[in-house]
Amino acid sequence: MIKTRFTEAFGVEHPIVQGGMQWVGRAELTSAVANAGALGFLTALTQPTPEALSKEIARCREMTDKPFGVNLTILPAINPPPYAEYRRAIIESGIKIVETAGYKPQEHVDDFKANGVKVIHKCTSVRHGVSSVRYGVDAISIDGFECAGHPGEDDVGGLILIPCAADKIKIPMIASGGFGDARGLVAALALGADGVNMGTRFCATKEAPLHENFKQQMVENDERATDLIFRTMHNTARVAKNKISQEVVALERGGAKFEEVRHLVTGVRGREGLETGDLDAGIWSAGQVQGLVHDVPSVKDLVDRIISEAEEIINKRLASFVR
Protein backbone atom coordinates (compact mmCIF):
# COMPACT_ATOMS: atom_id res chain seq x y z
CA MET A 1 0.00 0.00 0.00
CA ILE A 2 1.12 3.54 -0.71
CA LYS A 3 -0.41 6.19 1.51
CA THR A 4 0.06 9.94 1.19
CA ARG A 5 -1.70 12.96 2.60
CA PHE A 6 -3.84 12.82 -0.55
CA THR A 7 -5.17 9.31 0.19
CA GLU A 8 -5.83 10.43 3.76
CA ALA A 9 -7.55 13.71 2.90
CA PHE A 10 -9.77 12.15 0.21
CA GLY A 11 -10.43 8.78 1.82
CA VAL A 12 -9.16 6.61 -1.05
CA GLU A 13 -6.96 3.56 -0.93
CA HIS A 14 -4.38 4.49 -3.60
CA PRO A 15 -2.85 7.85 -4.66
CA ILE A 16 -4.12 7.42 -8.22
CA VAL A 17 -6.77 9.59 -9.87
CA GLN A 18 -8.79 9.16 -13.06
CA GLY A 19 -9.72 12.77 -13.71
CA GLY A 20 -12.34 14.15 -16.05
CA MET A 21 -12.30 12.92 -19.65
CA GLN A 22 -14.94 13.98 -22.13
CA TRP A 23 -16.95 10.99 -23.51
CA VAL A 24 -14.88 8.46 -21.54
CA GLY A 25 -15.69 9.62 -18.00
CA ARG A 26 -18.79 7.45 -17.62
CA ALA A 27 -20.01 5.04 -14.98
CA GLU A 28 -18.28 2.00 -16.54
CA LEU A 29 -14.79 3.43 -16.10
CA THR A 30 -15.33 5.52 -12.97
CA SER A 31 -16.93 2.65 -11.03
CA ALA A 32 -14.10 0.31 -12.06
CA VAL A 33 -11.55 2.87 -10.84
CA ALA A 34 -13.43 3.26 -7.55
CA ASN A 35 -13.65 -0.51 -7.13
CA ALA A 36 -9.88 -0.70 -7.69
CA GLY A 37 -9.36 1.71 -4.78
CA ALA A 38 -8.39 4.74 -6.87
CA LEU A 39 -10.34 7.98 -7.29
CA GLY A 40 -12.43 8.17 -10.46
CA PHE A 41 -14.43 11.10 -11.77
CA LEU A 42 -17.49 11.09 -13.98
CA THR A 43 -17.36 13.96 -16.46
CA ALA A 44 -20.38 16.21 -15.99
CA LEU A 45 -20.49 17.66 -19.50
CA THR A 46 -20.33 14.23 -21.12
CA GLN A 47 -23.98 14.05 -20.05
CA PRO A 48 -26.32 16.13 -22.21
CA THR A 49 -28.31 17.58 -19.30
CA PRO A 50 -28.03 18.00 -15.52
CA GLU A 51 -30.82 15.40 -15.20
CA ALA A 52 -28.79 12.91 -17.25
CA LEU A 53 -25.82 13.57 -14.96
CA SER A 54 -27.94 12.78 -11.90
CA LYS A 55 -28.92 9.49 -13.55
CA GLU A 56 -25.29 8.70 -14.45
CA ILE A 57 -24.25 9.31 -10.83
CA ALA A 58 -27.01 6.94 -9.67
CA ARG A 59 -25.90 4.35 -12.26
CA CYS A 60 -22.29 4.61 -11.05
CA ARG A 61 -23.47 4.13 -7.43
CA GLU A 62 -25.12 0.88 -8.47
CA MET A 63 -21.74 -0.30 -9.79
CA THR A 64 -19.62 0.61 -6.76
CA ASP A 65 -20.02 1.40 -3.09
CA LYS A 66 -16.68 3.20 -2.93
CA PRO A 67 -16.24 6.98 -3.26
CA PHE A 68 -16.07 8.61 -6.66
CA GLY A 69 -16.33 12.19 -7.86
CA VAL A 70 -17.56 14.34 -10.74
CA ASN A 71 -15.49 16.61 -12.98
CA LEU A 72 -16.92 20.02 -13.91
CA THR A 73 -14.92 21.81 -16.58
CA ILE A 74 -15.74 25.47 -17.05
CA LEU A 75 -14.93 26.87 -20.48
CA PRO A 76 -15.80 30.31 -21.80
CA ALA A 77 -18.52 29.96 -24.43
CA ILE A 78 -21.02 32.16 -26.18
CA ASN A 79 -23.79 29.76 -25.18
CA PRO A 80 -22.36 28.05 -22.09
CA PRO A 81 -23.89 24.87 -20.68
CA PRO A 82 -26.05 25.45 -17.58
CA TYR A 83 -23.10 25.15 -15.18
CA ALA A 84 -25.07 26.15 -12.08
CA GLU A 85 -27.61 23.43 -12.80
CA TYR A 86 -24.93 20.79 -13.31
CA ARG A 87 -23.42 21.96 -10.02
CA ARG A 88 -26.76 21.58 -8.23
CA ALA A 89 -27.15 18.08 -9.69
CA ILE A 90 -23.71 17.15 -8.32
CA ILE A 91 -24.41 18.55 -4.86
CA GLU A 92 -27.92 17.11 -4.65
CA SER A 93 -26.69 13.68 -5.71
CA GLY A 94 -24.54 13.64 -2.58
CA ILE A 95 -21.20 13.65 -4.40
CA LYS A 96 -18.45 14.61 -1.93
CA ILE A 97 -15.48 15.17 -4.28
CA VAL A 98 -15.40 17.37 -7.37
CA GLU A 99 -12.64 18.05 -9.88
CA THR A 100 -12.93 21.51 -11.41
CA ALA A 101 -10.97 22.70 -14.42
CA GLY A 102 -10.99 25.76 -16.59
CA TYR A 103 -11.65 29.41 -16.02
CA LYS A 104 -12.64 31.30 -12.88
CA PRO A 105 -14.15 28.51 -10.79
CA GLN A 106 -14.71 30.74 -7.74
CA GLU A 107 -18.53 30.66 -7.63
CA HIS A 108 -18.48 26.88 -8.13
CA VAL A 109 -15.81 26.34 -5.50
CA ASP A 110 -17.75 28.51 -3.02
CA ASP A 111 -20.97 26.56 -3.55
CA PHE A 112 -19.27 23.16 -3.40
CA LYS A 113 -17.39 24.06 -0.23
CA ALA A 114 -20.54 25.46 1.40
CA ASN A 115 -22.15 22.08 0.73
CA GLY A 116 -19.33 19.99 2.18
CA VAL A 117 -17.88 18.94 -1.19
CA LYS A 118 -14.08 18.70 -1.45
CA VAL A 119 -12.64 20.35 -4.57
CA ILE A 120 -9.55 19.42 -6.60
CA HIS A 121 -8.78 22.12 -9.15
CA LYS A 122 -6.84 21.17 -12.26
CA CYS A 123 -4.44 23.69 -13.75
CA THR A 124 -1.49 23.82 -16.10
CA SER A 125 0.84 26.38 -14.51
CA VAL A 126 2.32 27.25 -11.15
CA ARG A 127 0.67 30.68 -11.14
CA HIS A 128 -2.78 29.19 -11.72
CA GLY A 129 -2.07 26.63 -9.01
CA VAL A 130 -1.27 29.45 -6.61
CA SER A 131 -4.54 31.19 -7.57
CA SER A 132 -6.45 27.96 -6.98
CA VAL A 133 -5.20 27.83 -3.42
CA ARG A 134 -6.70 31.29 -2.94
CA TYR A 135 -10.02 30.01 -4.32
CA GLY A 136 -10.10 27.73 -1.28
CA VAL A 137 -9.74 24.37 -3.04
CA ASP A 138 -8.63 21.28 -1.11
CA ALA A 139 -6.04 20.04 -3.60
CA ILE A 140 -4.67 20.91 -6.99
CA SER A 141 -3.97 18.73 -9.97
CA ILE A 142 -1.06 20.15 -11.95
CA ASP A 143 -0.99 19.15 -15.61
CA GLY A 144 2.29 19.20 -17.52
CA PHE A 145 3.28 19.48 -21.16
CA GLU A 146 3.13 15.70 -21.78
CA CYS A 147 -0.61 15.49 -21.11
CA ALA A 148 -3.49 14.68 -23.40
CA GLY A 149 -5.92 17.48 -24.08
CA HIS A 150 -5.03 21.01 -23.07
CA PRO A 151 -1.51 21.53 -21.69
CA GLY A 152 -1.79 25.33 -21.68
CA GLU A 153 0.61 27.54 -23.60
CA ASP A 154 3.71 27.43 -21.37
CA ASP A 155 5.08 24.02 -22.45
CA VAL A 156 6.76 23.21 -19.15
CA GLY A 157 7.53 19.52 -18.70
CA GLY A 158 6.33 17.70 -15.60
CA LEU A 159 9.91 17.16 -14.39
CA ILE A 160 10.07 20.93 -13.82
CA LEU A 161 6.44 21.90 -13.35
CA ILE A 162 5.84 19.52 -10.43
CA PRO A 163 8.74 20.59 -8.19
CA CYS A 164 8.21 24.26 -9.12
CA ALA A 165 4.58 23.90 -8.02
CA ALA A 166 5.56 21.97 -4.89
CA ASP A 167 7.84 24.88 -3.90
CA LYS A 168 4.89 27.27 -3.85
CA ILE A 169 1.81 25.18 -3.11
CA LYS A 170 1.41 23.59 0.28
CA ILE A 171 -1.94 21.81 -0.10
CA PRO A 172 -2.09 18.24 -1.51
CA MET A 173 -1.03 18.07 -5.14
CA ILE A 174 -1.75 15.53 -7.84
CA ALA A 175 0.74 15.33 -10.72
CA SER A 176 -0.90 14.97 -14.11
CA GLY A 177 0.35 14.55 -17.67
CA GLY A 178 2.62 11.72 -18.68
CA PHE A 179 1.76 9.21 -15.98
CA GLY A 180 0.94 5.60 -16.69
CA ASP A 181 3.12 3.27 -14.66
CA ALA A 182 4.81 2.72 -11.31
CA ARG A 183 7.98 4.52 -12.39
CA GLY A 184 5.98 7.67 -13.03
CA LEU A 185 4.12 7.40 -9.74
CA VAL A 186 7.35 7.13 -7.74
CA ALA A 187 8.91 9.95 -9.78
CA ALA A 188 5.89 12.17 -9.04
CA LEU A 189 6.13 11.41 -5.32
CA ALA A 190 9.87 12.19 -5.39
CA LEU A 191 9.22 15.47 -7.23
CA GLY A 192 6.86 16.61 -4.47
CA ALA A 193 3.41 15.41 -5.57
CA ASP A 194 1.05 13.38 -3.37
CA GLY A 195 -0.33 11.22 -6.16
CA VAL A 196 -0.83 11.00 -9.92
CA ASN A 197 -3.65 11.52 -12.36
CA MET A 198 -3.83 9.19 -15.35
CA GLY A 199 -6.01 9.84 -18.39
CA THR A 200 -4.69 8.16 -21.51
CA ARG A 201 -3.52 5.13 -19.49
CA PHE A 202 -7.03 4.57 -18.07
CA CYS A 203 -8.47 4.80 -21.61
CA ALA A 204 -6.47 1.68 -22.50
CA THR A 205 -8.27 -0.57 -20.01
CA LYS A 206 -10.93 -3.20 -20.49
CA GLU A 207 -13.59 -1.14 -18.73
CA ALA A 208 -13.02 2.16 -20.57
CA PRO A 209 -16.13 2.82 -22.69
CA LEU A 210 -14.12 3.27 -25.87
CA HIS A 211 -14.08 1.33 -29.13
CA GLU A 212 -11.43 -1.41 -29.15
CA ASN A 213 -9.66 0.26 -32.12
CA PHE A 214 -8.68 3.23 -29.96
CA LYS A 215 -7.29 1.00 -27.22
CA GLN A 216 -5.28 -0.99 -29.75
CA GLN A 217 -3.97 2.23 -31.28
CA MET A 218 -2.69 3.39 -27.89
CA VAL A 219 -0.83 0.09 -27.47
CA GLU A 220 0.72 0.40 -30.91
CA ASN A 221 1.57 4.10 -30.74
CA ASP A 222 4.86 5.30 -29.34
CA GLU A 223 5.69 8.46 -27.39
CA ARG A 224 5.97 10.49 -30.61
CA ALA A 225 2.47 9.72 -31.87
CA THR A 226 0.77 12.91 -30.73
CA ASP A 227 0.30 16.33 -32.29
CA LEU A 228 -0.14 19.73 -30.69
CA ILE A 229 -2.94 21.52 -32.51
CA PHE A 230 -4.84 24.81 -32.09
CA ARG A 231 -1.66 26.55 -30.92
CA THR A 232 -2.41 29.43 -33.26
CA MET A 233 -5.77 29.80 -31.50
CA HIS A 234 -4.05 29.88 -28.09
CA ASN A 235 -6.07 26.84 -27.16
CA THR A 236 -3.40 24.17 -27.65
CA ALA A 237 -4.53 20.56 -27.50
CA ARG A 238 -2.43 17.39 -27.55
CA VAL A 239 -4.16 14.77 -29.65
CA ALA A 240 -3.40 11.40 -31.19
CA LYS A 241 -1.52 11.89 -34.45
CA ASN A 242 -3.80 10.94 -37.34
CA LYS A 243 -4.87 12.13 -40.77
CA ILE A 244 -6.92 15.05 -39.46
CA SER A 245 -4.44 16.18 -36.79
CA GLN A 246 -1.73 16.27 -39.45
CA GLU A 247 -3.95 18.37 -41.70
CA VAL A 248 -4.51 20.81 -38.85
CA VAL A 249 -0.78 20.96 -38.15
CA ALA A 250 -0.08 21.66 -41.82
CA LEU A 251 -2.74 24.39 -41.94
CA GLU A 252 -1.41 26.05 -38.79
CA ARG A 253 2.22 25.87 -39.98
CA GLY A 254 1.13 27.43 -43.22
CA GLY A 255 -0.22 30.43 -41.35
CA ALA A 256 -3.90 29.55 -41.79
CA LYS A 257 -6.43 31.84 -40.19
CA PHE A 258 -8.63 30.85 -37.25
CA GLU A 259 -11.65 30.43 -39.52
CA GLU A 260 -9.85 28.01 -41.84
CA VAL A 261 -8.72 25.82 -38.95
CA ARG A 262 -12.18 25.93 -37.43
CA HIS A 263 -13.72 25.03 -40.75
CA LEU A 264 -11.50 21.94 -40.99
CA VAL A 265 -12.32 20.66 -37.53
CA THR A 266 -16.01 21.55 -37.46
CA GLY A 267 -17.94 18.38 -37.85
CA VAL A 268 -15.03 15.98 -37.40
CA ARG A 269 -14.85 16.15 -33.61
CA GLY A 270 -18.25 14.60 -33.15
CA ARG A 271 -19.01 11.25 -31.65
CA GLU A 272 -19.69 9.15 -34.72
CA GLY A 273 -16.06 8.14 -35.25
CA LEU A 274 -15.73 7.36 -31.56
CA GLU A 275 -18.62 4.91 -31.80
CA THR A 276 -17.55 3.22 -35.03
CA GLY A 277 -13.87 3.10 -34.06
CA ASP A 278 -12.78 5.00 -37.16
CA LEU A 279 -9.38 6.30 -36.08
CA ASP A 280 -9.16 8.92 -38.84
CA ALA A 281 -12.71 10.23 -38.48
CA GLY A 282 -12.02 12.72 -35.72
CA ILE A 283 -9.59 14.37 -33.36
CA TRP A 284 -8.94 12.44 -30.17
CA SER A 285 -7.04 13.57 -27.11
CA ALA A 286 -4.05 11.36 -26.28
CA GLY A 287 -0.94 11.93 -24.25
CA GLN A 288 2.73 11.12 -24.82
CA VAL A 289 2.25 8.33 -22.26
CA GLN A 290 1.02 6.24 -25.20
CA GLY A 291 4.71 5.28 -25.44
CA LEU A 292 4.36 3.49 -22.09
CA VAL A 293 1.03 1.77 -22.86
CA HIS A 294 1.79 -1.81 -23.86
CA ASP A 295 -1.42 -3.64 -22.92
CA VAL A 296 -5.13 -3.31 -22.19
CA PRO A 297 -5.55 -4.69 -18.67
CA SER A 298 -8.54 -4.44 -16.37
CA VAL A 299 -8.54 -1.28 -14.26
CA LYS A 300 -7.96 -3.34 -11.12
CA ASP A 301 -4.99 -5.22 -12.62
CA LEU A 302 -3.51 -1.89 -13.76
CA VAL A 303 -3.89 -0.19 -10.38
CA ASP A 304 -2.63 -3.24 -8.44
CA ARG A 305 0.38 -3.54 -10.75
CA ILE A 306 1.28 0.14 -10.40
CA ILE A 307 1.07 0.02 -6.61
CA SER A 308 3.03 -3.21 -6.17
CA GLU A 309 5.71 -2.13 -8.64
CA ALA A 310 5.94 1.29 -6.97
CA GLU A 311 6.52 -0.38 -3.62
CA GLU A 312 9.26 -2.43 -5.23
CA ILE A 313 10.91 0.63 -6.81
CA ILE A 314 10.95 2.40 -3.43
CA ASN A 315 11.88 -0.57 -1.24
CA LYS A 316 14.29 -2.33 -3.58
CA ARG A 317 15.58 -0.29 -6.53
CA LEU A 318 15.95 3.10 -4.83
CA ALA A 319 16.88 1.70 -1.41
CA SER A 320 19.68 -0.34 -3.03
CA PHE A 321 21.31 2.86 -4.34
CA VAL A 322 21.77 4.40 -0.89
CA ARG A 323 24.97 3.22 0.79
Place this chain on the structure above:
Amino acid sequence: MIKTRFTEAFGVEHPIVQGGMQWVGRAELTSAVANAGALGFLTALTQPTPEALSKEIARCREMTDKPFGVNLTILPAINPPPYAEYRRAIIESGIKIVETAGYKPQEHVDDFKANGVKVIHKCTSVRHGVSSVRYGVDAISIDGFECAGHPGEDDVGGLILIPCAADKIKIPMIASGGFGDARGLVAALALGADGVNMGTRFCATKEAPLHENFKQQMVENDERATDLIFRTMHNTARVAKNKISQEVVALERGGAKFEEVRHLVTGVRGREGLETGDLDAGIWSAGQVQGLVHDVPSVKDLVDRIISEAEEIINKRLASFVR
Protein backbone atom coordinates in the same frame (compact mmCIF):
# COMPACT_ATOMS: atom_id res chain seq x y z
CA MET B 1 26.24 8.15 -0.80
CA ILE B 2 24.22 7.11 -3.83
CA LYS B 3 25.78 4.37 -5.93
CA THR B 4 24.44 3.06 -9.22
CA ARG B 5 25.88 0.94 -12.02
CA PHE B 6 26.89 4.26 -13.58
CA THR B 7 29.09 5.30 -10.65
CA GLU B 8 30.59 1.81 -10.66
CA ALA B 9 31.23 1.62 -14.41
CA PHE B 10 32.75 5.11 -14.61
CA GLY B 11 34.58 5.20 -11.29
CA VAL B 12 32.96 8.34 -9.90
CA GLU B 13 31.60 9.00 -6.45
CA HIS B 14 28.18 10.46 -7.34
CA PRO B 15 25.73 9.73 -10.20
CA ILE B 16 25.87 13.33 -11.38
CA VAL B 17 27.34 14.49 -14.70
CA GLN B 18 28.27 17.92 -15.98
CA GLY B 19 28.18 17.25 -19.70
CA GLY B 20 29.55 19.33 -22.55
CA MET B 21 28.65 23.02 -22.62
CA GLN B 22 30.08 25.36 -25.21
CA TRP B 23 32.13 28.23 -23.63
CA VAL B 24 31.38 27.06 -20.07
CA GLY B 25 33.00 23.60 -20.19
CA ARG B 26 36.44 24.79 -19.12
CA ALA B 27 38.90 23.67 -16.49
CA GLU B 28 37.46 25.93 -13.75
CA LEU B 29 34.07 24.21 -13.79
CA THR B 30 35.12 20.71 -14.77
CA SER B 31 37.81 20.46 -12.10
CA ALA B 32 35.37 21.73 -9.45
CA VAL B 33 32.86 19.08 -10.54
CA ALA B 34 35.57 16.38 -10.39
CA ASN B 35 36.69 17.57 -6.96
CA ALA B 36 33.08 17.35 -5.79
CA GLY B 37 33.01 13.68 -6.81
CA ALA B 38 30.81 14.11 -9.89
CA LEU B 39 31.79 13.60 -13.53
CA GLY B 40 32.69 16.78 -15.40
CA PHE B 41 33.49 17.19 -19.07
CA LEU B 42 35.62 19.81 -20.75
CA THR B 43 34.11 20.84 -24.09
CA ALA B 44 36.57 20.15 -26.88
CA LEU B 45 35.25 22.72 -29.36
CA THR B 46 35.32 25.51 -26.79
CA GLN B 47 39.07 25.39 -27.43
CA PRO B 48 40.12 26.99 -30.71
CA THR B 49 42.56 24.22 -31.67
CA PRO B 50 43.41 20.64 -30.73
CA GLU B 51 46.64 21.98 -29.17
CA ALA B 52 44.66 24.38 -26.99
CA LEU B 53 42.49 21.45 -25.90
CA SER B 54 45.59 19.49 -24.85
CA LYS B 55 46.66 22.49 -22.78
CA GLU B 56 43.20 22.84 -21.22
CA ILE B 57 43.25 19.15 -20.26
CA ALA B 58 46.66 19.65 -18.64
CA ARG B 59 45.38 22.76 -16.84
CA CYS B 60 42.36 20.83 -15.54
CA ARG B 61 44.68 18.05 -14.30
CA GLU B 62 46.56 20.63 -12.27
CA MET B 63 43.30 21.57 -10.58
CA THR B 64 42.08 18.06 -9.73
CA ASP B 65 43.46 14.56 -9.34
CA LYS B 66 40.03 12.98 -9.84
CA PRO B 67 38.72 11.66 -13.17
CA PHE B 68 37.14 13.99 -15.69
CA GLY B 69 36.25 13.68 -19.36
CA VAL B 70 36.01 15.62 -22.60
CA ASN B 71 32.91 16.27 -24.71
CA LEU B 72 33.22 16.03 -28.49
CA THR B 73 30.13 17.27 -30.33
CA ILE B 74 29.98 16.38 -34.01
CA LEU B 75 27.84 18.68 -36.12
CA PRO B 76 27.48 18.66 -39.87
CA ALA B 77 29.26 21.71 -41.30
CA ILE B 78 30.55 22.92 -44.63
CA ASN B 79 33.92 23.59 -43.03
CA PRO B 80 33.96 21.23 -40.05
CA PRO B 81 36.48 21.57 -37.24
CA PRO B 82 39.34 19.03 -37.42
CA TYR B 83 37.44 16.40 -35.44
CA ALA B 84 40.02 13.65 -35.92
CA GLU B 85 42.73 15.93 -34.53
CA TYR B 86 40.65 16.88 -31.51
CA ARG B 87 40.04 13.17 -31.01
CA ARG B 88 43.78 12.44 -31.12
CA ALA B 89 44.42 15.22 -28.61
CA ILE B 90 41.88 13.66 -26.25
CA ILE B 91 43.32 10.16 -26.58
CA GLU B 92 46.95 11.28 -26.33
CA SER B 93 46.19 13.34 -23.23
CA GLY B 94 45.22 10.12 -21.50
CA ILE B 95 41.54 11.04 -21.06
CA LYS B 96 39.58 7.87 -20.25
CA ILE B 97 35.96 9.10 -20.58
CA VAL B 98 34.45 10.95 -23.52
CA GLU B 99 30.97 12.32 -24.08
CA THR B 100 30.02 12.36 -27.74
CA ALA B 101 27.01 14.14 -29.17
CA GLY B 102 25.69 14.84 -32.62
CA TYR B 103 25.70 13.00 -35.90
CA LYS B 104 27.20 9.65 -36.86
CA PRO B 105 29.84 9.25 -34.16
CA GLN B 106 30.86 5.74 -35.33
CA GLU B 107 34.45 6.50 -36.42
CA HIS B 108 35.04 8.45 -33.22
CA VAL B 109 33.52 5.75 -31.03
CA ASP B 110 35.63 3.09 -32.76
CA ASP B 111 38.85 5.03 -32.20
CA PHE B 112 38.05 5.90 -28.59
CA LYS B 113 37.11 2.33 -27.76
CA ALA B 114 40.26 0.98 -29.47
CA ASN B 115 42.24 3.26 -27.18
CA GLY B 116 40.55 2.24 -23.94
CA VAL B 117 38.37 5.34 -23.68
CA LYS B 118 34.82 4.87 -22.35
CA VAL B 119 32.15 6.66 -24.38
CA ILE B 120 28.85 8.20 -23.26
CA HIS B 121 26.76 9.21 -26.25
CA LYS B 122 24.19 11.95 -25.81
CA CYS B 123 20.97 11.75 -27.80
CA THR B 124 17.47 13.16 -27.75
CA SER B 125 15.29 10.23 -28.76
CA VAL B 126 14.79 6.58 -27.97
CA ARG B 127 15.58 5.53 -31.53
CA HIS B 128 18.91 7.38 -31.49
CA GLY B 129 19.66 5.84 -28.10
CA VAL B 130 19.07 2.40 -29.56
CA SER B 131 21.42 3.24 -32.47
CA SER B 132 24.06 4.43 -30.00
CA VAL B 133 24.06 1.04 -28.32
CA ARG B 134 24.86 -0.47 -31.73
CA TYR B 135 27.77 1.99 -32.08
CA GLY B 136 29.28 0.22 -29.08
CA VAL B 137 29.10 3.06 -26.56
CA ASP B 138 29.35 2.36 -22.82
CA ALA B 139 26.44 4.52 -21.71
CA ILE B 140 23.91 6.90 -23.17
CA SER B 141 22.79 10.28 -21.98
CA ILE B 142 19.17 10.87 -22.99
CA ASP B 143 18.17 14.50 -23.28
CA GLY B 144 14.53 15.49 -22.93
CA PHE B 145 12.38 18.42 -24.04
CA GLU B 146 13.12 20.51 -20.93
CA CYS B 147 16.85 20.80 -21.71
CA ALA B 148 18.95 23.79 -22.65
CA GLY B 149 20.40 23.78 -26.13
CA HIS B 150 19.13 21.26 -28.67
CA PRO B 151 16.21 19.07 -27.55
CA GLY B 152 15.67 17.60 -31.02
CA GLU B 153 12.38 17.90 -32.87
CA ASP B 154 10.24 15.31 -31.05
CA ASP B 155 9.35 17.34 -27.93
CA VAL B 156 9.01 14.37 -25.60
CA GLY B 157 9.22 15.31 -21.92
CA GLY B 158 11.70 13.53 -19.67
CA LEU B 159 8.89 11.92 -17.65
CA ILE B 160 8.11 9.85 -20.76
CA LEU B 161 11.42 9.81 -22.62
CA ILE B 162 13.41 8.31 -19.74
CA PRO B 163 11.20 5.26 -19.03
CA CYS B 164 10.62 4.72 -22.79
CA ALA B 165 14.40 4.66 -23.25
CA ALA B 166 14.89 2.44 -20.20
CA ASP B 167 12.47 -0.09 -21.74
CA LYS B 168 14.71 -0.48 -24.79
CA ILE B 169 18.24 0.35 -23.65
CA LYS B 170 20.01 -1.93 -21.25
CA ILE B 171 23.37 -0.16 -20.84
CA PRO B 172 23.82 2.56 -18.17
CA MET B 173 21.73 5.62 -18.89
CA ILE B 174 22.07 9.22 -17.74
CA ALA B 175 18.92 11.33 -17.72
CA SER B 176 19.44 14.84 -19.02
CA GLY B 177 17.25 17.91 -19.44
CA GLY B 178 15.43 19.48 -16.53
CA PHE B 179 17.60 18.28 -13.67
CA GLY B 180 18.90 20.54 -10.95
CA ASP B 181 18.02 19.21 -7.53
CA ALA B 182 17.64 16.09 -5.41
CA ARG B 183 13.99 15.65 -6.36
CA GLY B 184 14.96 15.37 -10.00
CA LEU B 185 17.79 12.94 -9.26
CA VAL B 186 15.48 10.58 -7.36
CA ALA B 187 12.80 10.94 -10.05
CA ALA B 188 15.35 10.02 -12.72
CA LEU B 189 16.47 6.97 -10.75
CA ALA B 190 12.82 5.93 -10.29
CA LEU B 191 12.14 6.37 -14.01
CA GLY B 192 14.95 3.95 -14.87
CA ALA B 193 18.05 6.14 -15.26
CA ASP B 194 21.36 5.52 -13.47
CA GLY B 195 22.21 9.16 -12.90
CA VAL B 196 21.53 12.70 -14.11
CA ASN B 197 23.25 15.26 -16.25
CA MET B 198 22.97 18.91 -15.21
CA GLY B 199 23.90 21.80 -17.48
CA THR B 200 22.04 24.99 -16.59
CA ARG B 201 22.24 24.17 -12.86
CA PHE B 202 26.05 23.87 -12.99
CA CYS B 203 26.21 27.23 -14.82
CA ALA B 204 24.73 28.86 -11.70
CA THR B 205 27.65 27.93 -9.45
CA LYS B 206 30.53 29.98 -8.09
CA GLU B 207 33.10 28.15 -10.20
CA ALA B 208 31.29 28.34 -13.56
CA PRO B 209 33.35 30.63 -15.83
CA LEU B 210 30.40 32.86 -16.63
CA HIS B 211 29.73 36.53 -15.95
CA GLU B 212 27.85 37.08 -12.68
CA ASN B 213 24.93 38.68 -14.58
CA PHE B 214 24.07 35.34 -16.22
CA LYS B 215 24.13 33.51 -12.89
CA GLN B 216 21.89 36.14 -11.30
CA GLN B 217 19.53 35.93 -14.27
CA MET B 218 19.17 32.17 -13.79
CA VAL B 219 18.28 32.73 -10.13
CA GLU B 220 15.68 35.34 -11.06
CA ASN B 221 14.18 33.52 -14.03
CA ASP B 222 11.33 31.10 -13.60
CA GLU B 223 10.51 27.90 -15.51
CA ARG B 224 8.81 29.87 -18.29
CA ALA B 225 11.81 32.06 -19.12
CA THR B 226 13.06 30.12 -22.12
CA ASP B 227 12.27 30.22 -25.84
CA LEU B 228 12.46 27.53 -28.47
CA ILE B 229 14.09 29.02 -31.54
CA PHE B 230 15.28 27.72 -34.93
CA ARG B 231 12.34 25.30 -35.10
CA THR B 232 11.69 26.40 -38.67
CA MET B 233 15.27 25.38 -39.50
CA HIS B 234 14.73 21.94 -37.89
CA ASN B 235 17.55 22.78 -35.52
CA THR B 236 15.50 23.72 -32.46
CA ALA B 237 17.36 25.28 -29.55
CA ARG B 238 16.08 26.15 -26.09
CA VAL B 239 17.56 29.46 -24.99
CA ALA B 240 17.09 32.02 -22.25
CA LYS B 241 14.21 34.33 -23.16
CA ASN B 242 15.59 37.77 -23.98
CA LYS B 243 15.23 40.56 -26.50
CA ILE B 244 16.91 38.65 -29.30
CA SER B 245 15.24 35.30 -28.66
CA GLN B 246 11.87 37.04 -28.74
CA GLU B 247 12.77 38.69 -32.06
CA VAL B 248 13.67 35.29 -33.48
CA VAL B 249 10.41 33.79 -32.19
CA ALA B 250 8.44 36.63 -33.79
CA LEU B 251 10.28 36.21 -37.11
CA GLU B 252 9.71 32.46 -37.13
CA ARG B 253 6.03 32.80 -36.18
CA GLY B 254 5.65 35.30 -38.98
CA GLY B 255 6.86 32.72 -41.48
CA ALA B 256 10.30 34.25 -42.01
CA LYS B 257 12.67 32.46 -44.33
CA PHE B 258 15.85 30.73 -43.21
CA GLU B 259 18.01 33.57 -44.52
CA GLU B 260 16.11 36.21 -42.55
CA VAL B 261 16.46 34.29 -39.30
CA ARG B 262 20.12 33.64 -40.01
CA HIS B 263 20.65 37.29 -40.76
CA LEU B 264 19.19 38.26 -37.39
CA VAL B 265 21.33 35.87 -35.39
CA THR B 266 24.56 36.25 -37.32
CA GLY B 267 26.89 38.29 -35.22
CA VAL B 268 24.89 38.19 -32.01
CA ARG B 269 25.89 34.72 -30.91
CA GLY B 270 29.51 35.68 -30.41
CA ARG B 271 31.38 35.85 -27.17
CA GLU B 272 31.48 39.56 -26.52
CA GLY B 273 28.18 39.67 -24.64
CA LEU B 274 29.22 36.63 -22.64
CA GLU B 275 32.31 38.45 -21.44
CA THR B 276 30.67 41.77 -20.66
CA GLY B 277 27.60 40.17 -19.07
CA ASP B 278 25.22 41.92 -21.46
CA LEU B 279 22.13 39.71 -21.19
CA ASP B 280 20.52 41.06 -24.34
CA ALA B 281 23.61 40.96 -26.52
CA GLY B 282 23.35 37.36 -27.61
CA ILE B 283 21.50 34.08 -27.55
CA TRP B 284 22.31 31.87 -24.58
CA SER B 285 21.29 28.29 -23.99
CA ALA B 286 19.27 27.81 -20.81
CA GLY B 287 16.90 25.10 -19.67
CA GLN B 288 13.50 25.16 -17.98
CA VAL B 289 15.33 24.11 -14.80
CA GLN B 290 15.99 27.82 -14.29
CA GLY B 291 12.71 27.65 -12.35
CA LEU B 292 14.47 25.47 -9.77
CA VAL B 293 17.66 27.56 -9.53
CA HIS B 294 17.40 29.74 -6.44
CA ASP B 295 21.05 30.31 -5.50
CA VAL B 296 24.65 30.32 -6.73
CA PRO B 297 26.44 27.82 -4.48
CA SER B 298 29.89 26.31 -4.90
CA VAL B 299 29.88 23.15 -7.00
CA LYS B 300 30.76 21.06 -3.97
CA ASP B 301 27.95 22.52 -1.86
CA LEU B 302 25.52 21.90 -4.72
CA VAL B 303 26.58 18.28 -5.24
CA ASP B 304 26.67 17.52 -1.51
CA ARG B 305 23.23 19.05 -1.05
CA ILE B 306 21.73 17.05 -3.92
CA ILE B 307 23.15 13.78 -2.63
CA SER B 308 22.16 14.27 1.00
CA GLU B 309 18.66 15.47 0.06
CA ALA B 310 18.27 12.56 -2.36
CA GLU B 311 19.15 10.13 0.43
CA GLU B 312 16.53 11.80 2.58
CA ILE B 313 13.86 11.63 -0.14
CA ILE B 314 14.52 7.91 -0.59
CA ASN B 315 14.98 6.96 3.07
CA LYS B 316 12.38 9.24 4.63
CA ARG B 317 9.83 10.77 2.25
CA LEU B 318 9.31 7.81 -0.09
CA ALA B 319 9.82 5.14 2.57
CA SER B 320 7.16 6.81 4.74
CA PHE B 321 4.55 6.33 1.98
CA VAL B 322 4.88 2.53 1.89
CA ARG B 323 2.68 0.83 4.49
